[in-house]
Every structure is written in C-alpha cells, then in structure tokens.
Amino acid sequence: VSDVTTTGSVFGITSSTLTSGDLLALSTSGNTFATGQLLDVSSTSTGLTTGNLGLFDWSPSSWATASGDLVRINLGQYGDTTGNLFAIYDNSSELFSVDTAKITSALPHEFTAAGDVTIAYDLVFTNQTASNIKSYGPLTIESGESFENNNLTLKTYGTGDIIFDPGITGSVVVGATASATLRFHVSDDEISTASAMIENVNTSTDADALAVKLAFTSGVGSGCDTGGSCNEYITFLRGDGLKVGKIHAASTTSVTYKGNGTDFAEYFVKIPGYTPSAGDVIEIDPSTSTVKPASGEYNPRLIGVVSSSPVFVGGVEGPDKVLVGLVGQIPVKVASYSEPIRAGDFLTSSNLTGLAVKSNRAGHAVGKALESWEPNSGRDKVLAYIDPAWHDPDVRLTTNGDINLAQDAQNPGYYQLKDKDGNLITKLSGLTDFLVDNIKAGYVEVNQLISDQLISKFVKTDRLETKEITSSDGNLAIKLNEASPSGFGKLLVQNRAGETVFGVDESGNATASGELASQSLKTNDASIAGTLKADRIVANEIVGLDAKLADIQANRITGITREEIEELLAEAETNQSLINQSSDWDLNTSMGSAALNELALENLYVTGSAAINSLSVTESVVIGSDLVLSSQINELTGQQINSLDTVNAPLSIQSSASQPLYLMASLVQIDTQGNVQIAGNLTVGGTIESSGLRLTGSYPANEEPNGFGKLLSIANDRGEEVAVITATGAAKLASLETDKISISDDPAATSSASFAGIVYTTSASAGSARIPQGSREVIIRNPKITKDSLVFVTPTSSTLNPLFIKEQVEGEIKVGFDIPANSDVTFNWWLVELAKQAAAE
Structure with a gap:
C-alpha cells in the first residue's frame, strides 16, 4: 500500500465473480480481543470538502430488489453491552446513539416526508421547564380509528390547568362543523340529547355547577x-x-x-283520554283529583288555561300531564254563542267543554280579555290575562276599595251609598266582612243571618231555621207568592230525612202522607189519589173526570157495586169536547161516603194536575204534541213492540248530564262526560270515525303463540280472519302494501374490535356495517337472530368478491368474504323472522 498516491484508491478490493460470501471480512477468534478497533477509518485532513470518511453505495446497473439489510449491526445471542450499538459524537459530545434499550438524540429532528410518523407507545417530553408541540399549519389530534370509540384525554396534576389560548380574534370551538361566532363555541347535531354538560360530582351540600x-x-x-x-x-x-x-x-x-313567553304554567295530571289543546279552559275534577276541560258556565273549579307559550314552567312533564297557564297572557278559546267581548271584559267557562264566554253576572271567572272579539268573526280565540278569581260586576267601590257615603238630601240625618261616579248603589255584594251598628233597608238578601233579635217588616230567605214562630197580634199569616206549575203546595213540612210529609199550596190544596185525624171534615171538593174506604157514601151526584153520573139517584148509589160502576162508565161520552164542557158543569157534592176499590175508564181526560201512584196504560201515552210511548202487537210477526218516539223534535235523554245513563241492567253505561261502556260486543254496519282508537283487554295466554291475546281481529265477509294485532303490538296481515316501511334503529348499538374481528352489537331489525380493508369478515350480534332467521345482506360499496353470510347461530351472524377485502366494504343488513306455518300435505 503506497502513501504517495494523490488520487484514486490507495487500497482497493474488487471482484466481478463473487456471488456470495464477504468481499472484505475482518474478524477475530478466541477471547483475546479486548480494546481497539477491528476497523478504524480516520483522517486528520483539513482539506476535506465533498469527500466521505465512509461510503456505502449500491448502484445496480439495472432494476434490482434486495431482501437483506444494506447496513446491519448485530449483537449475538450471548452478547451484551452497556455502551451503544451505534453512536455519533461531536468533539466527544454524543449527538445520536442507539443502545439495547433506547435511541438517544441530542439534536432536533426534522421529518419532511409526506408520510406519517408512527409511535407505538408513549411520547414523553422530559424537559421539566417547558415543552411544546408546534405546527406551521392546521393541527389535528385524533384518537383511534374511524370505527372505534376511544377517548382523547388532556390531563394535568395538582393545581395545573388546561389552558386554551386562541388568538385575539380566535375562538375555542367544540364540534368539527361549527362556525365560531364567540370566544367559546360548542356546536352539535343531536336528537333528544344535550350538546354539553357541566357536572360537579362532589356530593356535599355546598357543591356548585356553573358560575x-x-x-x-x-x-x-x-x-x-x-x-x-x-x-x-x-x-x-x-x-x-x-x-x-x-x-x-x-x-x-x-x-x-x-x-x-307570556305566562306562568305548571304541569297537572289530566283525566285519561283527554288530548290537550292550547287555549282550553281547565277545571279540577274533584272525583279524581286531576284536571279536565271545564264545562258549565261560571264553573267554581276553574284553575287556568292550557298554555301555548309559557315563560316559566313548574312541575314534571309526562304523557299523563297537561301544561296549564295559571297567570299571564294566553289566547283562550271562545264559544261561538258568547256575547261580543271588549277589552277589559271578564271571561268564564261555558256550556261547551273547554271554551269560554263573556261573564256578565257574579261568578267565577278565568281571566280578563285583552282584546275585542265578535261572534262570526272567524276567530275562535281571544287574548286574555289569566287570573282565576271571583268576579261580581255589581260591586261598587271607590278606586281605593272604600265605600263612598254621601248625605241623603231627601232624608236629613241619613246617608246614601254611592259609587265613584256619584251614582246611587242599589246592590252591594262581594264583602267578606261587614260590621255596622244599625242597618235600615227596604230589602236585605243574605246567605246566613245570625242575630239575637231580628225586627223587620219584610224578610226574604231561602231557608229559615227556628224553634218557634209567634205572632205579635195573635194572627199568623203565611203568604205564598206563586203557585208552582205542578199545582203542589209551596208550604211544606219535612221530616228529619228531608222527606215532605205535608204540603199546602197557594190555592189551599193540602197533601199529607201520614194520617189526618179530625172530628169533622168539611170540604167543597176532595181528590183522593189512593183508595177511599168508607162504611157508607150518600151523595146526590157522582161526577167522574170524563163522565157525569147525574142520571143516577142517590139512593141507587148506596151500596153500589164495581160491576154497576163499570156499566155506568161504559155508557159515558168520551169525545174531546167533554174537556171543554167540563168547566161549565154544575157539581153537587154529597156529604156521605163511598167505597171504590178500582176505577176503570176507556178514556181519561185531565185538565189540571193528577197525582198517580201507579198508572197502567194498555197501548200508548202521548206527552205534549210529539212524544209517544207505545206498546203494540206487530200484525206481521205477532211480536210485542214497545217504542219511544218523537216525530217533529229531537229526543233528549238526560239532557242535563247531571247523572249517568244505565241501559240493559247497566250492561251499557254512559257517564256524564259522554264516555260509553259496553259490556258485550259492538257491531257497526256503517263507518266508525274517531280522533283516536285505544284497545285494551285481557285474554287467555294460550290464544296466541307468544302468550298475549288479540286486541284487534279483522275478518272478511266469509268470517275468515285476515288481520290480527296482539297486546305486544305485533301484527299479522294477509298482505301489506305501503309506500314506506320504517324500522327503528338501536341507539345503544356499539362496534368493537376483538381477536375474532370487528363485532357489531345491536337489537335493531336492520342496520349497516363495514368490513375494514384487509379483513375477511365482521360479526353482528343480535338477540333477535335465530338459526332459522332470514337475513338479507346488501353491499353499498364496490366488492370484487361475493359477500355472503358465512355462519349463522343463535344471536349471531358472521358476514364476509373468502379472501381479505382489498378496500373498506360497507353493507346493509335486514333481519326477517320467518313465521312457521303448518306443514302442507
């Protein structure tokens, strides 16, 4: 190796035939290597610019894919180190290192790739002074995947706060679709669920929720x-x-x-079957302690009006409740027959249920009109101030509520009672307490008068209770003003049970239910409703109500028999003209006596009043000119026909509705509210029209396979049952044709991940689900699924392979593919329970 080379390689190892193995292998054997470097690449050059101390470069001449690691650092099975497997230093200061437990970096990191940075576990900022997560663009923090339900938690310890610090014009927004208008904005889209809650879970008596x-x-x-x-x-x-x-x-x-809102209202329990309507006048039902639409004018049990726009509401709402406005401004329904109403007029209940009329006399009122109303105006409501109270238009007081007394110019020393306008008051009512030394009046009307001594020229009262009545001059006169239409007495004597035992009318007619004892009885005329028993009757003439027996001598009447009386009556004239003639007849009265056990007449004409204990009529009774009660034999069938008929006018039964009506031994009942109860069956040949139909009942448990009885059964003209509705709400129909079928979802439905895959849990009969990319199947758990259920599955996204039900057991189905899905696949499912029919032959 030469050290004088200036360019190129000082030491080079090349090979064009090597296919496996090592081009350069540096290794030691034995256990002698302890310090130093097997490979040491170093330089002291000060001229290094674009060069490299180490370069690993793989540049194949054509496209190639390697399956191994281009650079590998491996620690063997028995190797361990307390140092680093890989480390980068700057002048002996560690910049980056990899050891057997962690990766340590002393430098900021830049991730500029478009892909995601994945961290399997925790991200811990160890700087105890401050740490920041900054973004140069919009920042989104998500928790979990779209099909999961995971929480995102921001947590501090001790007195640490969670601080949201938007810009000076920014906002804190809760709800991804919200458009912020204020500093803190919560936006949501939910049904029957609140968008936000502030909860203090402290259970002490001094806990607060919101300031x-x-x-x-x-x-x-x-x-x-x-x-x-x-x-x-x-x-x-x-x-x-x-x-x-x-x-x-x-x-x-x-x-x-x-x-x-304009009124203060509270919830009240209403009577069953009542559907409230805004503006209904409401009263208390004393028999059930509930409320109902008011009926009857000047009803004393008025409490308010069904509210339409309350500003304050008390009580607890519910299906059995009605919201009643107790005070405030409410539109009130008005009966069409009411007199014209002006602003300031008082309103009371009417004879039409739930409707109001103008109050024009003393009585209970529900409120005061705030606007005018005219009959036939097309309006059915009038705005009123609701304040149920007693109203008396005849009370005359000053604006301060005081009685105004003025000197009586006609009678010096006396005073006159005048109203605030100076008009003389003729009636004073509505006072709960009245204290005065002396009262002088020509007429006093009171409900109750208690006095040690009462001196008056005239007293008028509905009831007088006293132990003794005496006369100051020895004479006691009782004057009856008017005779009653029936002719019965106005002066009555009653026993302790309230039963009349003696009565005298204005004409002097007296009736007694007991025994009348007298040494002598002298009368010009006597009528006996019952039986007259006498040892002997002596008379010049006997006159019947429709026959005159003037041609019979008195001596023939003595000892007269029943047969003789019947023969005489048979001979009498019976035409209607006798009634007109009877007023001109001369009647002779005998002072003797007669015994008449029975009186039989073909025709009976009574011009005045008749008191009859028992009346037997063979064919018909005509009352007035239109009402006929008859009992006749049908000539065709021979049957007895009993009828009650009117021809020109309607027939009213219990028109006052003060008591219920019972028919057929109470098997058919109509109460005072118009409710009808029928113990048997009801057959209607026409059409039943109703604002609502409610069917209830109890039937044998074995009548239906599910153990509940039939509430509604519909049959065709052959008597075959074609439709059934049971007490569970289930319906069985021969066929069903409809524009739309709505199936309720399960608001508590959930989806979760498990080792078996995605599991959807629901109790609805239909729904939707998703098979994630890479998965073969999902599980739908539903208590309604049986092994015999029909389940229809319809994909709603593209699928490359058929989607089918892979497994179906009690309470669960498995839906999927034979191979993993190459993308997310959504589908709808529909559960249909197959009703078992009898096996066909």
Whole structure:
C-alpha cells in the first residue's frame, strides 16, 4: 500500500465473480480481543470538502430488489453491552446513539416526508421547564380509528390547568362543523340529547355547577328593555340568531330573567283520554283529583288555561300531564254563542267543554280579555290575562276599595251609598266582612243571618231555621207568592230525612202522607189519589173526570157495586169536547161516603194536575204534541213492540248530564262526560270515525303463540280472519302494501374490535356495517337472530368478491368474504323472522 498516491484508491478490493460470501471480512477468534478497533477509518485532513470518511453505495446497473439489510449491526445471542450499538459524537459530545434499550438524540429532528410518523407507545417530553408541540399549519389530534370509540384525554396534576389560548380574534370551538361566532363555541347535531354538560360530582351540600361572571361592579346597562346596552349574563338564541330570552343585571346586586313567553304554567295530571289543546279552559275534577276541560258556565273549579307559550314552567312533564297557564297572557278559546267581548271584559267557562264566554253576572271567572272579539268573526280565540278569581260586576267601590257615603238630601240625618261616579248603589255584594251598628233597608238578601233579635217588616230567605214562630197580634199569616206549575203546595213540612210529609199550596190544596185525624171534615171538593174506604157514601151526584153520573139517584148509589160502576162508565161520552164542557158543569157534592176499590175508564181526560201512584196504560201515552210511548202487537210477526218516539223534535235523554245513563241492567253505561261502556260486543254496519282508537283487554295466554291475546281481529265477509294485532303490538296481515316501511334503529348499538374481528352489537331489525380493508369478515350480534332467521345482506360499496353470510347461530351472524377485502366494504343488513306455518300435505 503506497502513501504517495494523490488520487484514486490507495487500497482497493474488487471482484466481478463473487456471488456470495464477504468481499472484505475482518474478524477475530478466541477471547483475546479486548480494546481497539477491528476497523478504524480516520483522517486528520483539513482539506476535506465533498469527500466521505465512509461510503456505502449500491448502484445496480439495472432494476434490482434486495431482501437483506444494506447496513446491519448485530449483537449475538450471548452478547451484551452497556455502551451503544451505534453512536455519533461531536468533539466527544454524543449527538445520536442507539443502545439495547433506547435511541438517544441530542439534536432536533426534522421529518419532511409526506408520510406519517408512527409511535407505538408513549411520547414523553422530559424537559421539566417547558415543552411544546408546534405546527406551521392546521393541527389535528385524533384518537383511534374511524370505527372505534376511544377517548382523547388532556390531563394535568395538582393545581395545573388546561389552558386554551386562541388568538385575539380566535375562538375555542367544540364540534368539527361549527362556525365560531364567540370566544367559546360548542356546536352539535343531536336528537333528544344535550350538546354539553357541566357536572360537579362532589356530593356535599355546598357543591356548585356553573358560575357566570361579568367584570362590572357599578352601574348597569340602561337598554335592557329597549334593545340597547345591557349587562347580560346568559342569552338564549334560536337558530337564526333571534334572541328569545336572557338573564341580565337588574342592578349591581340582582338579576332578572326575561323571555318571550307570556305566562306562568305548571304541569297537572289530566283525566285519561283527554288530548290537550292550547287555549282550553281547565277545571279540577274533584272525583279524581286531576284536571279536565271545564264545562258549565261560571264553573267554581276553574284553575287556568292550557298554555301555548309559557315563560316559566313548574312541575314534571309526562304523557299523563297537561301544561296549564295559571297567570299571564294566553289566547283562550271562545264559544261561538258568547256575547261580543271588549277589552277589559271578564271571561268564564261555558256550556261547551273547554271554551269560554263573556261573564256578565257574579261568578267565577278565568281571566280578563285583552282584546275585542265578535261572534262570526272567524276567530275562535281571544287574548286574555289569566287570573282565576271571583268576579261580581255589581260591586261598587271607590278606586281605593272604600265605600263612598254621601248625605241623603231627601232624608236629613241619613246617608246614601254611592259609587265613584256619584251614582246611587242599589246592590252591594262581594264583602267578606261587614260590621255596622244599625242597618235600615227596604230589602236585605243574605246567605246566613245570625242575630239575637231580628225586627223587620219584610224578610226574604231561602231557608229559615227556628224553634218557634209567634205572632205579635195573635194572627199568623203565611203568604205564598206563586203557585208552582205542578199545582203542589209551596208550604211544606219535612221530616228529619228531608222527606215532605205535608204540603199546602197557594190555592189551599193540602197533601199529607201520614194520617189526618179530625172530628169533622168539611170540604167543597176532595181528590183522593189512593183508595177511599168508607162504611157508607150518600151523595146526590157522582161526577167522574170524563163522565157525569147525574142520571143516577142517590139512593141507587148506596151500596153500589164495581160491576154497576163499570156499566155506568161504559155508557159515558168520551169525545174531546167533554174537556171543554167540563168547566161549565154544575157539581153537587154529597156529604156521605163511598167505597171504590178500582176505577176503570176507556178514556181519561185531565185538565189540571193528577197525582198517580201507579198508572197502567194498555197501548200508548202521548206527552205534549210529539212524544209517544207505545206498546203494540206487530200484525206481521205477532211480536210485542214497545217504542219511544218523537216525530217533529229531537229526543233528549238526560239532557242535563247531571247523572249517568244505565241501559240493559247497566250492561251499557254512559257517564256524564259522554264516555260509553259496553259490556258485550259492538257491531257497526256503517263507518266508525274517531280522533283516536285505544284497545285494551285481557285474554287467555294460550290464544296466541307468544302468550298475549288479540286486541284487534279483522275478518272478511266469509268470517275468515285476515288481520290480527296482539297486546305486544305485533301484527299479522294477509298482505301489506305501503309506500314506506320504517324500522327503528338501536341507539345503544356499539362496534368493537376483538381477536375474532370487528363485532357489531345491536337489537335493531336492520342496520349497516363495514368490513375494514384487509379483513375477511365482521360479526353482528343480535338477540333477535335465530338459526332459522332470514337475513338479507346488501353491499353499498364496490366488492370484487361475493359477500355472503358465512355462519349463522343463535344471536349471531358472521358476514364476509373468502379472501381479505382489498378496500373498506360497507353493507346493509335486514333481519326477517320467518313465521312457521303448518306443514302442507
């Protein structure tokens, strides 16, 4: 080897025939080598510019691929070192080294390739002063793959904070599709799920969840009510940015909530079957302690109106609840028959369920109208201020609520009661307490009057309770103003059970249910509804209601028999003209007595009133000019036909709806709300129209294979069952034709990776899945899958090989290919349960 060579190779080893082995092999044998270098390449040259101390270059003359390592450093089976396998130094300072446990680098690294840097485990920054992850472009940190569900955690210890520090005009955005408008912006797209939660898991009694702080300490915005400057703690916006509510500073030490709603409402339990509608007037149902649409004018149980836009809501919502506005501005439904309404008029309940009318007398009101309303205006609601209370339009007080007394010019020393406009008040009501030394009035009407002594020229009361009534002049007169339409007495004597035992009407007619004892009885006329028993009757003449027996002498009446009376009645005239003539008849009354066990008449005409304990009619009874009760024999069938008919006017049964209606020994019942209960079957030849249909019932468990009975069974004209709906909601149809079928998904469905591959867990009857690139199959676990289920699989992306169900067992199917997929493959699946039919012959 010459050291005088200036160019080229001082020492060269070349070979054109070597196919395997080593071109240069440096090795030692034995255990003698301890220090030094087997290969030492060094230079002290100061002129090195583009040269290399070491160069490994493989430049084949044509395209070639090597399968080995171009440079390899190997530590043998029994070799170990506490030093480095490879190290680079700068003037004895280590720049880069590789030992048996780690790679150490003292230099910054630059990764300029377009590919990814992969780190299998942890990335630890050991500098205790500060560490940074910087990006010269947009930076994205992702956790897990697209089909996984992994968390991304930012964690500190002790009092360390997680600080988001965007630029002066930047924002912190949660939600990849968000368009930030404020410093912190959370955007989401979820159904029935909140977009954010602030949770304090501390269980003490002094835990707080959220604090909102404004920097001001004195003075507040003056434009909170006008849209100007305002210190707002929280603002509520809808999708287009319209402000619908806010919590703002009312002063330096208080806040106010404002919303676009107009009433305060609470949730109440409603009666079953009631579908609430905004504007319904609501009352309390005392029998069930629930609420329902109000019925009846001036209903005393009014509590509010179904709310349409509440600003505050109390209670807990639910399918059995209705939101009732208790105070505030609410549109109220108005009955079409209401009088015209002006702003300021009070509103009350009506005879139409849930609707209101104008209040024009004392009674309970639901609120006060805030606008006018006219019948036939096309509007069915009026805006009202809801405040259920008692309203009496006849109360006349001053604006301060005081009674106004003025000197009576006509009667010196007396005062007149006048309203705020100076008009004389003729009626005073609505007072709960009234204390006065003396009352002088021509007319006083009270519900209850308690007095040690009452002196009055005239007292009018619905009820008078007293132990004794005495007369100051020895005479006691009881005057009845009007006779009742039925002709019964107005002066009644009742027992402790409230039953009338004696009565006298204005005409002097008296009725008694007990025994009337008298030494003598003198009367011009007597009517006996029951049986008159007497040892002897002596009379000049006996007059019937439809026959006059003037041609019979009194001595013939003595001891008259039943057969003789029937014969006399048979001879009487029965035409309608007798009624008109009866008023002109001369009646002679006998002072004797008669025994009539039974009175039989062909026709009976009564011009006044009749009190009858028992009435038997052979064919028909006509009431008024239109109502007919009849019992006749059908000439064709020979059957007894009983009927109740009207010809010109509708027939109303229980028109007041004060009590329920029972038919067929209560097998058919109609309650006061119009609810109908039928114990048997209902057959309808026409069409059933209803806003809703609810079927409930209990049937034998063996009636259906699933153990639940049929709620609805539909048969054709041959009686063959063609459709069934069971209590589980399952339906069996002979055929189904529809524009669209919707199958519910499983919101709790999950996908996870396992040694067996990707596993989808769901309870839905249909869904979608993905076979990742390089995988052969995925598993779908579903409790509805059986070994006999039909599962339809439809690819939704390109596949080079057929996609099929590779395995199907109870609760699980395996879907895939025979070979690994060369790209991600998505597919839809549909589970159909095959109902087993009886084996055909």
